[in-house]
Amino acid sequence: MPRSTSSPSPKGSPVTLAMVARRAGVSPQTVSNAINSPELLRPETLERVRGAIDEMGYRPSRAAQTLRTRSSKLIGYGIQPTPGGDTAPVMDRFLHALSQAADEAGYRMLLFACPPGGPSLEGYEELLGRHEVDGFVLSNTARQDPRQAWLAKRGVPFVGFGRMWSGRQIGDWADVDGASGTDAAVEHLVALGHRRIAFLGWPRGSGVGDDRAGGWQRAMRRHGLPTRGRRAESAGDVEAARIAVKPLLDAGATAVVAASDMLALGCYHALRERNAVPGRDVAVVGFDDSPIAGILSPSLSTVAQPLEAVGRECVRLLLARMADPAAPPERVLLEPSLVIRDSAPAPGSDTPAP
Amino acid sequence: MPRSTSSPSPKGSPVTLAMVARRAGVSPQTVSNAINSPELLRPETLERVRGAIDEMGYRPSRAAQTLRTRSSKLIGYGIQPTPGGDTAPVMDRFLHALSQAADEAGYRMLLFACPPGGPSLEGYEELLGRHEVDGFVLSNTARQDPRQAWLAKRGVPFVGFGRMWSGRQIGDWADVDGASGTDAAVEHLVALGHRRIAFLGWPRGSGVGDDRAGGWQRAMRRHGLPTRGRRAESAGDVEAARIAVKPLLDAGATAVVAASDMLALGCYHALRERNAVPGRDVAVVGFDDSPIAGILSPSLSTVAQPLEAVGRECVRLLLARMADPAAPPERVLLEPSLVIRDSAPAPGSDTPAP
DNA sequence: TAGTGTCTTTGGATCGATCTAATGCTGAGA
DNA sequence: TCTCAGCATTAGATCGATCCAAAGACACTA
The missing domain is CATH 3.40.50.2300 (Response regulator)
Incomplete structure (x- = not known):
């Protein structure tokens, strides 16, 4: 019985492409193709390689992929220290939505702490310099927010949760109407x-x-x-x-x-x-x-606010931007929905008990 | 005038160790040493290399470091979809605290979405298999939570926010008393x-x-x-x-x-x-x-709850565990503080207006 | 002068994947 | 039989840093 993927090896997986290749009797490149361009392989080869892959519980090393492809599959998000207590209560829902959407697209969210009192560019610069992320999601976009222009100037993909409130619009965003x-x-x-x-x-x-x-x-x-x-x-x-x-x-x-x-x-x-x-x-x-x-x-x-939808849209827009940096900017305005409760009940309903 | 670190190059920084080395007239290894073991260099060499480093705005590539050192400097955190609305309101504060503490230690937080209805191990397995993270912070630890035992079994460093509530204690944790x-x-x-x-x-x-x-x-x-x-x-x-x-x-x-x-x-x-x-x-x-x-x-x-302190402790415990996997487990119980407001005012204060 | 030791610096291999270009193989057409 | 597409597969270089071991520089002794 072949070991299932769910229990690859007791201590992490030092299984490499080369090991799988040896096992399947093909070259490393063929294993790589089996994963990234399966249509290049003859069906029987593909099957054999795939067999070896999950027998051994192989998973490609992200670090090696990142180094070679120059894409970390990470999206940066600067988390701010509870700004004013007003937008805060919904932020964790947004974060979850972002993570979920990113995961589904094969990306992950990288968190970094933004210092209080307006987002500084330092964190963004650091992440970029070390090629840690492929792009950013911005939120709490403020008036005179310098981040959009700064990122746009150096051609970094980003998307804002919230439109630009002063000056001309820069880059893509999703927002709630x-x-x-x-x-x-x-x-x-x-x-x-x-x-x-x-x-x-x-x-x-x-x-x-x-x-x-x-x-x-x-x-x-x-x-x-x-x-x-x-x-x-x-x-x-x-x-x-x-x-x-x-x-x-x-x-x-x-x-x-x-x-x-x-x-x-x-x-x-x-x-x-x-x-x-x-x-x-x-x-x-x-x-x-x-x-x-x-x-x-x-x-x-x-x-x-449809935060789950906003999260999905943010990820979608960001990926589109990364796919085509020259495409015209896209902006999405999402419809909020009225949640009817007792303080303004549905027409015809009884007066709520105090 | 040398270019300052704050504006390394218009488009990202394709500056590599080798380029810095050539500029400074030393070998790549020496540049690496200048960063990681400065005490090995002769003061004047060190200064020369450092000069080259910030003239060129060099920053080591995380991907390459990760590949070579087998340490991603990332900490995984599975974010759950607003579990019950009770612990949720404080989670973003905790996340900020974590990010902050991690950043200060040269680590970053990697978010991934946990499916609702009890944490599954899938997300953790995936992250581990691809060597994406060095360890995990767990929260919302529940009764019969399988994660601790699962992680401990394969020797993965982790720390819990919250003690184990059933069976014997596993691993390190920080909790609020x-x-x-x-x-x-x-x-x-x-x-x-x-x-x-x-x-x-x-x-x-x-x-x-x-x-x-x-x-x-x-x-x-x-x-x-x-x-x-x-x-x-x-x-x-x-x-x-x-x-x-x-x-x-x-x-x-x-x-x-x-x-x-x-x-x-x-x-x-x-x-x-x-x-x-x-x-x-x-x-x-x-x-x-x-x-x-x-x-x-x-x-x-x-x-x-002292969430900032909990965040700091979690990071500290996790780093300690990574530094010495064999060390005896450490558990920290933090003191909460009573915030006195009108519903139970300070002794001797006036009765609050309704 | 040669020998020994310390202190700096270097060369080359390595991590694990993907890129490019080239190979072997097969069968169609001349 | 030989050539030449066309497909499936492979060899070798490469991404950018760090590991190891060994080489060079230098002073100081014998």
Whole structure:
């Protein structure tokens, strides 16, 4: 009985191409061809070589392949130290999606630590200089982010999770259409009968924030609803949001679309303060579908980002770029989806218990 | 003016050891020595070689090093697909800590996707067979986890985040002393004057859960406080926890120690139901210091895991194991810390506003 | 001057795969 | 019978660093 691939040898596998070749009675090159260009071999030879390969549990050494082909099959990702706690809750899902998609394409993700306070280029440079990676996935792309231009200048394949928010677009990216998400939120609220729909966002100037605000505004206009006096901004934490949303409630808003679940939570606190219940008295829709959304009480309706799809797209775009560095850039905007929970329930459903 | 290291060459760096050697007028081996064993070189030679190295922006090729030295300087980490939402919120912090510690030691983290539903060995086998990694960091170590034994059997260096919960201990690990955390929580509550302190945990049999329950019990005994009828269990989500905690409250508990922030949140809901305010009417302490803890209102006192330290320890233990495979196993138990917020405030502080 | 030892430096082989170009083999056509 | 495609296979060089053992430089003694 031939040893199965699942137990090649007790201690690692010092099985080399040459050993397999000797066993199968062919040259090393033929074994290599059996793996990389099987169509070159005569069927019977192929079978014989394949037999030897899995009898011996052979696996090509990545190091040798990397050295020869000049491709490490590694994708670099600079992980940042919990930036602000807002985009963080979803990052591990994104990382998993990336790893999964990369694995399926025969690549792997290489993590490196980015120092806090804006991504520096140092880590990227080091990885490149030593030919450790074939390309990069960037995330937390900020305004004035220097990475895209820097990488593009030296012809390094990369893809961004998030478009460029200032200057012209550089390179490929995949992003979530925030405007579409808040637009859908407004649509949902209008269907629930709301007309005084407010928006609680971040200060203008943040790309992501302006995008999300834009969707709200667009949908409001479409329905002929006024937006003046229905928008508030809050920079910091939940507490700041609680205060910022007050004027909106005072002005009689019956629904609030928030640019993040954190902001929506601030809204919850403001409502509780006046003994109002989210979803019963004032509808609230958040953004991100962070873990807290389903946990809050009442549970928070929110716009969910399709992170798995973003991960897949990032890998797809990156591989395409590596395959053809001269191809025109490709940009993908993915649709988020509204997750309906109790804070803005489905039309016709009962009022949630507080 | 010599080119600085920060801009080696426009397109990657095809600079090789041999090129540097020619430039410096020495043999390739000498350049290698200049990097790896500088003490072998005559000071003036060393300086000359070093000059050439950074004039040309030379960086050794990792692939070639890996091939020759049989060490990839990569550490594998199988990332799991958001397991249950409970340990997840902290995983990205842990990953960052790992990356950071690894980077500082000249290693990098290699991510690969573990399929959902218990870690399979496939991914580990693949990585090993191709000599892609020098060792592994395991996390989410479960009961009956097969990975440790499997890796140990083939002499692969690894370290676990989390001890073995069944059978004998295998290999090195770093873990957080959960018992110590809940013990400290009880101490804090006792100092606040509480005596009827309940524990809301997971069903017995989960290692982590029993550990945390043990700390509560130990501290209660130490203070001569009864534990009978003061313990409840909940398996699932927040809703289940809300129901599970009711009997404890009915029995007059004035404080609840929860095995996780999720469970603590269930407790919040149960309290709100009876118009009681956490921290004012009943003290609550969570576990994990997940992002929601600081966000809830009132904010949740909770036991924080020193994830950065765990990451550092994991890397340290792993490197030690690789340096000496025969050394006796080393196990590190790290102290968590109590983060005091409004749900169980500091003694003498004002009652928090609801 | 030759001999011995230390201290630097070097040549050549090596890790394990893939590249290029060349080989042996077969059968069709002249 | 001989040539010449066309296919299957192979030999040898190569990627870029590090290992080992041996050679050169140098001072210092006998």
